[in-house]
Amino acid sequence: MEEIVSLAKRRGFVFQSSEIYGGINGFWDFGPLGATLRKNIKDYWWKKTVIERDDVVGVDTSIIAHPETWKASGHVDCFSDPMVDCKKCKGRFRADHINDLSCPEKPSKRPGECGGELTEPRSFNLMFKTYVGPVEENANVAYLRPETCQSIFTQFKNVSTTSRQKIPFGIAQIGKSFRNEITPKNFIFRSREFEQMEMEFFIRVGEEEGEKWYQHWKEARLNWFYSLGIRKEKLRLREHAKDELAHYAKGCVDVEYEFPMGWSELEGIANRSNYDLTQHMKFSKKDLSYFDDETKEKYVPAVIECSLGVDRTFLTLLCDAYTKDSIDGEERVVMKFAPHIAPVQVAVFPLSKKIGEVAHKIEKDLRKSFLTDFDESGSIGKRYRRQDEIGTPFCVTYDFESETDKMVTVRERDTTKQERIAIDQLKNYLSDKIAE
Numbered sequence: 334m335e336e337i338v339s340l341a342k343r344r345g346f347v348f349q350s351s352e353i354y355g356g357i358n359g360f361w362d363f364g365p366l367g368a369t370l371r372k373n374i375k376d377y378w379w380k381k382t383v384i385e386r387d388d389v390v391g392v393d394t395s396i397i398a399h400p401e402t403w404k405a406s407g408h409v410d411c412f413s414d415p416m417v418d419c420k421k422c423k424g425r426f427r428a429d430h431i432n433d434l435s436c437p438e439k440p441s442k443r444p445g446e447c448g449g450e451l452t453e454p455r456s457f458n459l460m461f462k463t464y465v466g467p468v469e470e471n472a473n474v475a476y477l478r479p480e481t482c483q484s485i486f487t488q489f490k491n492v493s494t495t496s497r498q499k500i501p502f503g504i505a506q507i508g509k510s511f512r513n514e515i516t517p518k519n520f521i522f523r524s525r526e527f528e529q530m531e532m533e534f535f536i537r538v539g540e541e542e543g544e545k546w547y548q549h550w551k552e553a554r555l556n557w558f559y560s561l562g563i564r565k566e567k568l569r570l571r572e573h574a575k576d577e578l579a580h581y582a583k584g585c586v587d588v589e590y591e592f593p594m595g596w597s598e599l600e601g602i603a604n605r606s607n608y609d610l611t612q613h614m615k616f617s618k619k620d621l622s623y624f625d626d627e628t629k630e631k632y633v634p635a636v637i638e639c640s641l642g643v644d645r646t647f648l649t650l651l652c653d654a655y656t657k658d659s660i661d662g663e664e665r666v667v668m669k670f671a672p673h674i675a676p677v678q679v680a681v682f683p684l685s686k687k688i689g690e691v692a693h694k695i696e697k698d699l700r701k702s703f704l705t706d707f708d709e710s711g712s713i714g715k716r717y718r719r720q721d722e723i724g725t726p727f728c729v730t731y732d733f734e735s736e737t738d739k740m741v742t743v744r745e746r747d748t749t750k751q752e753r754i755a756i757d758q759l760k761n762y763l764s765d766k767i768a769e
């Protein structure tokens with residue numbers, strides 16, 4: 334993980350937030366390559382989940398919602414971790430993580446072993462609180478959303494009537510979420526500000542329907558990770574045991590990835606019954622039920638939820654792509670991103686600055702179809718290494734021969750194989766290789 338973190342900073346994928354002020358724990362900034370990789374992840378999720386399906390529509394809702402939303406969802410009362418304080422060093426720790434934590438005064442010791450006494454556990458709500466309007470009083474308290482899905486539930490009626498979708502159908506959303514995590518850790522794996530991609534798929538109530546769509550989404554979601562190029566053997570589904578399930582849930586499975594720190598959750602897929610809509614009906618006193626034209630029945634739909642983090646997907650891609658191999662006896666670091674997701678897909682090099690202008694023109698043309706980079710400094714070998722390290726799948730060199738034969742050399746990242754391609758065929762050649 335340390336090597337990945339170091340590469341992420343060195344090459345402008347991820348920086349510590351507010352680094353010049355010493356950083357702020359649990360918050361991260363994404364540099365030029367990181368911002369593009371995140372955008373590619375989100376666009377690809379949106380394409381597969383919303384655009385290419387007939388039965389899912391998208392929304393984009395506000396980060397701050399009416400505070401009753403969070404009472405109905407259970408977050409005000411139950412979204413908390415048990416915390417203990419050390420009376421001596423004043424450290425605050427998650428009571429259920431004591432054995433993994435160290436004392437801030439004596440890092441070789443566990444909390445409470447510095448001679449201090451730990452208080453009884455108290456619950457600490459993970460939602461960030463703020464005030465709406467100029468007066469800081471209880472009546473104006475609001476929360477930064479800890480998950481994006483609650484506004485999908487509260488807007489269910491508006492979306493279902495305006496989109497003319499019929500059950501079964503889903504509502505998807507990508508957006509920032511905030512949790513005041515007690516122990517943000519493992520780089521961007523657990524942050525305090527992160528982005529979620531969530532989809533709530535509304536279905537008829539009933540055991541059979543629930544099971545059918547639960548299975549459908551488990552398969553669809555796993556395939557999505559495969560099509561991102563993530564190695565199959567590093568992914569698994571972990572079904573929750575009965576005692577891990579919320580009382581209303583009929584089933585829940587985590588998509589897990591084997592990160593350097595071990596198998597950890599990437600996405601949760603849950604068969605949540607109709608608990609969420611029922612809660613919002615109770616708290617808002619508005620009817621969120623659905624009239625089914627086909628069965629002529631009115632009911633509160635059940636839901637299958639698929640919820641994953643952009644940041645965890647990003648970290649998975651970094652971990653999975655990070656490879657060291659050797660080329661002609663020289664060790665190289667290469668990020669083996671799938672070409673359709675790589676933040677730079679094609680880099681163009683002129684062999685010499687003297688022919689830079691024509692090479693730059695080729696690169697500008699390619700920009701219309703691909704994410705590109707232009708590099709004219711250093712030896713070609715050095716330029717290859719720089720592109721390998723950020724995961725560019727194709728490098729195109731324009732040399733002196735290109736001036737007469739109108740061909741360029743295309744070098745493939747993983748095999749380092751080189752091919753001579755006619756310039757007027759270059760776009761088609763690359764399109765075939767980069768298409769998902």
Ligand code: GAP
Binds near residue numbers: 512524641643
């Ligand atoms: N609406 C359901 C929900 O939010 P969750 O398991 O709490 O469920 C879903 O979160 C996903 O959001 C996780 O699988 C993870 O990918 C991402 N996520 C949750 N907390 C996170 C955090 N503190 N930092 C980064 N990603 C997080």
